[in-house]
Amino acid sequence: MNENYTFYEKQSFRQWWIWALLIFVLAYSIYNSFENHDYFSASELIFSIAVPILIMILIFVIKLETKIDILGIRVRLFPFHFQFKYFPWKNIQKVYIREYSPITEYGGWGLRFGMFGKGKAYNISGNLGIQIVFKDQKKLLIGTQKSVEMKQFLEELEKV
Incomplete structure (x- = not known):
C-alpha cells in the first residue's frame, strides 16, 4: 500500500x-x-x-471532514476548526464502527460532549460513526455516512 x-x-x-x-x-x-x-x-x-x-x-x-491514512486520523469541523485535529495511530488503542444515538448519547449533532464517559463527538447526521478509544481511555466518535467504505478501509489498513 x-x-x-x-x-x-x-x-x-x-x-x-x-x-x-x-x-x-x-x-x-x-x-x-x-x-x-x-x-x-x-x-x-x-x-x-x-x-x-x-x-x-x-x-x-458547516462541514465535517474526516481523513484516515497510515499516519492516523484527522478531523475538522469547519468553521470551528480551520486546521485538522490529528490523532496518530500510536495514541489510539482501538478503532471501530458503531451505531450510536446522537440525541441520547451526545445531545444532538455538531461538536458535542457526551455524558457518563462517552467522550467527545463530531457528527453532522445519521447514527453511525467511527469510535476511537485512546490509550489514556478518552473517547472520540466521528460520525460517518460512509460506514461500509470506512470499515473496509480500516480492515485494509490493519493488513499493512
Whole structure:
C-alpha cells in the first residue's frame, strides 16, 4: 500500500427538516417584524431578520471532514476548526464502527460532549460513526455516512 492511500469523507448539514425549521423561523421573524412595525425601530427590524439569516448561513457552511491514512486520523469541523485535529495511530488503542444515538448519547449533532464517559463527538447526521478509544481511555466518535467504505478501509489498513 502506498503512502497516499487515504480515506476521505466530507459531510454537511443538508437534512430537509433543519432547513424547514430555519425557514419557518425566518418567515416568522419577518412576519412578526412587519406585523408589529409600530413597536419596533428600524434597527430592531433588521436585527430580527438578520439573525436567522446569519444562522442559516452558518449552518450552510458547516462541514465535517474526516481523513484516515497510515499516519492516523484527522478531523475538522469547519468553521470551528480551520486546521485538522490529528490523532496518530500510536495514541489510539482501538478503532471501530458503531451505531450510536446522537440525541441520547451526545445531545444532538455538531461538536458535542457526551455524558457518563462517552467522550467527545463530531457528527453532522445519521447514527453511525467511527469510535476511537485512546490509550489514556478518552473517547472520540466521528460520525460517518460512509460506514461500509470506512470499515473496509480500516480492515485494509490493519493488513499493512
